[in-house]
Amino acid sequence: MSDKNLSGTEKIKMASRGLRGTLSESLGDSYTGAIREDDQSLSKFHGMYQQDDRDRRLERSAKKLEPLYSFMCRLRLPGGFLTAQQWMMLHDVAGKHSTGTIKITTRQTIQLHGILKSHIKPTMHSFNLNGLDSIATCGDVNRNVCVSSIPAQSAIHEEIFGYAKKISEMAKPKTRAWYEIWLDEEKIGEKVEDDPLYQNRYLPRKFKVGIAIPPHNDIDILINDCALIAIIENGELKGFNIAAGGGLGATHGNENTYPRLASVLGFVENDEQKILKAVYEVITVQRDFGNRSDRKQARIKYTIDKLGVDRYREEVEKRLGFKLQEARPFEFTERKDWYGWVKDYKGNWHYTVFVENGRILDENGLQLKTALLEIAETGLAGFRFTVNQNVILSDINEEDKHTIDTLLRKYRIIEHTDNAGALRKNAIACVALNTCGLALAEAQRYLPTLISKIEPLLDKHGLQNDEIILRMTGCPNGCGRSPNAEIGFVGTALGKYNLHIGGDRLGLRLNTKYKDSLNEEQILSTLDELFGVYVSEKNEGETFGDFSYRKYIA
Numbered sequence: 001m002s003d004k005n006l007s008g009t010e011k012i013k014m015a016s017r018g019l020r021g022t023l024s025e026s027l028g029d030s031y032t033g034a035i036r037e038d039d040q041s042l043s044k045f046h047g048m049y050q051q052d053d054r055d056r057r058l059e060r061s062a063k064k065l066e067p068l069y070s071f072m073c074r075l076r077l078p079g080g081f082l083t084a085q086q087w088m089m090l091h092d093v094a095g096k097h098s099t100g101t102i103k104i105t106t107r108q109t110i111q112l113h114g115i116l117k118s119h120i121k122p123t124m125h126s127f128n129l130n131g132l133d134s135i136a137t138c139g140d141v142n143r144n145v146c147v148s149s150i151p152a153q154s155a156i157h158e159e160i161f162g163y164a165k166k167i168s169e170m171a172k173p174k175t176r177a178w179y180e181i182w183l184d185e186e187k188i189g190e191k192v193e194d195d196p197l198y199q200n201r202y203l204p205r206k207f208k209v210g211i212a213i214p215p216h217n218d219i220d221i222l223i224n225d226c227a228l229i230a231i232i233e234n235g236e237l238k239g240f241n242i243a244a245g246g247g248l249g250a251t252h253g254n255e256n257t258y259p260r261l262a263s264v265l266g267f268v269e270n271d272e273q274k275i276l277k278a279v280y281e282v283i284t285v286q287r288d289f290g291n292r293s294d295r296k297q298a299r300i301k302y303t304i305d306k307l308g309v310d311r312y313r314e315e316v317e318k319r320l321g322f323k324l325q326e327a328r329p330f331e332f333t334e335r336k337d338w339y340g341w342v343k344d345y346k347g348n349w350h351y352t353v354f355v356e357n358g359r360i361l362d363e364n365g366l367q368l369k370t371a372l373l374e375i376a377e378t379g380l381a382g383f384r385f386t387v388n389q390n391v392i393l394s395d396i397n398e399e400d401k402h403t404i405d406t407l408l409r410k411y412r413i414i415e416h417t418d419n420a421g422a423l424r425k426n427a428i429a430c431v432a433l434n435t436c437g438l439a440l441a442e443a444q445r446y447l448p449t450l451i452s453k454i455e456p457l458l459d460k461h462g463l464q465n466d467e468i469i470l471r472m473t474g475c476p477n478g479c480g481r482s483p484n485a486e487i488g489f490v491g492t493a494l495g496k497y498n499l500h501i502g503g504d505r506l507g508l509r510l511n512t513k514y515k516d517s518l519n520e521e522q523i524l525s526t527l528d529e530l531f532g533v534y535v536s537e538k539n540e541g542e543t544f545g546d547f548s549y550r551k552y553i554a
């Protein structure tokens with residue numbers, strides 16, 4: 001492709017000298033809370049986004065002040081696990097350098113918001129001292145690798161968790177820029193590191209890898225750019241079906257953009273080298289064939305639709321030097337988190353805490369953040385995050401269970417988890433306002449209130465225990481995976497949402513738009529009607545998603 005057709009971001013990447021750009025100079029500029037425009041693109045590869053407080057834009061501009069710039073920073077956490085020690089550090093860093101709220105993301109990691117420019121380095125130093133980093137959690141690279149977080153039921157779960165770490169390492173950019181810029185590591189010579197995977201152009205767009213362990217689809221596996229589905233036979237990991245081409249983002253009014261579920265390419269047996277190589281080559285085909293002029297067409301889902309699944313597979317096989325085997329059968333039977341206490345195959349205990357929209361703070365009489373700190377201070381539990389934005393207090397010995405249970409009761413966390421209704425417990429909302437620059441409407445700040453208004457409707461129709469999957473996003477980018485829900489709300493403007501229905505409960509069929517730009521009153525009356533029809537016309541055992549698909553979409 002000639003240079004003149006490349007998007008602006010492509011040029012910034014290529015000129016960046018291994019993602020360094022002028023980030024150090026931007027950081028040193030104390031006249032503004034922002035960084036230079038090109039550096040804003042590059043900072044994403046280092047795991048952070050420049051944002052501003054959208055609630056305060058008008059007030060700041062009336063005072064002729066620049067927007068209140070700050071940074072969101074995201075940890076690289078393949079498989080989503082922190083030790084108690086790391087949690088204590090995170091609690092401390094969140095209090096000292098960010099808004100204080102610890103946010104569990106929909107990709108099983110943690111974000112901190114509101115970090116001022118001068119606070120980025122101390123934040124990164126603390127991460128690094130505790131064996132953590134934020135490398136490649138945003139940007140046109142492989143992002144955080146997700147893996148089913150249902151508490152370890154067998155040794156196979158641990159083996160698969162190991163794959164998440166290895167894929168994350170394999171697909172990490174080779175540049176030392178993160179260490180130089182944020183930790184002041186000395187640069188050795190002027191030569192930019194060789195990076196056979198990313199070269200100097202990285203990927204055309206973000207790339208996501210997930211690993212599912214059937215029968216649980218807790219990680220919404222098919223929304224990933226590259227999806228690995230574990231095939232387990234007679235208690236043994238046989239290998240993975242490899243799928244590619246998932247992605248949920250779209251743009252209102254642009255029909256060339258759409259959500260898509262990944263297509264299964266084939267099976268690779270449980271040979272670590274072969275599996276890593278297969279993932280690697282799925283990435284390189286996207287690197288070489290993905291659209292680099294139009295970022296709205298650059299995700300792998302468009303590359304696959306343009307090339308065709310067979311052609312994509314052939315290209316992967318050519319690079320691999322072996323053929324993918326025919327995909328093995330698999331079945332998903334559920335995707336929700338397992339709340340409460342669960343015992344694993346080793347006899348250890350895990351407690352899944354309900355965290356509404358992943359926001360850990362002390363609020364509305366619930367001291368969740370304080371409780372988690374006190375639990376971490378015992379050193380008796382690990383912290384494992386789910387893609388449904390919850391935290392699992394994990395790997396607790398039988399003799400320590402009582403201590404953790406007592407703390408959970410002291411802070412009413414068990415009561416909070418048990419008392420949350422079925423709809424609320426299975427719901428997800430993305431961040432949206434006040435930090436997301438792309439939000440058209442509220443999501444995490446509004447969904448709890450909306451659910452409180454939907455719950456009486458569920459009671460009215462006798463559906464209060466129905467585990468309907470409802471999700472809300474403040475725009476059509478799908479960060480809260482609203483296209484993959486039985487009921488999806490997609491923000492169109494402040495207070496207005498498109499209503500999508502017809503997705504299935506297991507996350508294997510996307511939903512379809514049913515109504516445009518509804519306000520709250522219209523949302524409630526539409527749902528009241530839909531629930532009523534569902535109750536009177538559904539077949540035995542038919543879920544809301546399947547019913548609404550049959551009745552209104554198919």
Ligand code: SRM
Nearest residue numbers: 105106107109247248249250299430431435436477478479
């Ligand atoms: Fe996302 C962009 C937040 C998961 C699709 N996402 C953003 C940005 C960075 C906005 C921006 O570009 O300026 C949001 C920052 C908000 C903030 O203030 O923190 C943002 N995305 C999030 C998180 C934090 C939502 C959450 O509440 O948890 C999730 C972080 C995951 C992580 O830890 O890596 C998050 N984003 C997702 C997912 C869900 C998933 O991966 O499981 C999707 C849909 C799947 C997919 O990738 O297609 C998703 N985010 C997007 C898109 C649409 C991309 C596209 O192909 O069109 C954008 C916009 C973009 O890239 O241009 C976006």
Ligand code: SF4
Nearest residue numbers: 430436439474475479
């Ligand atoms: Fe922001 Fe839209 Fe993603 Fe929500 S879905 S976090 S509003 S980009």
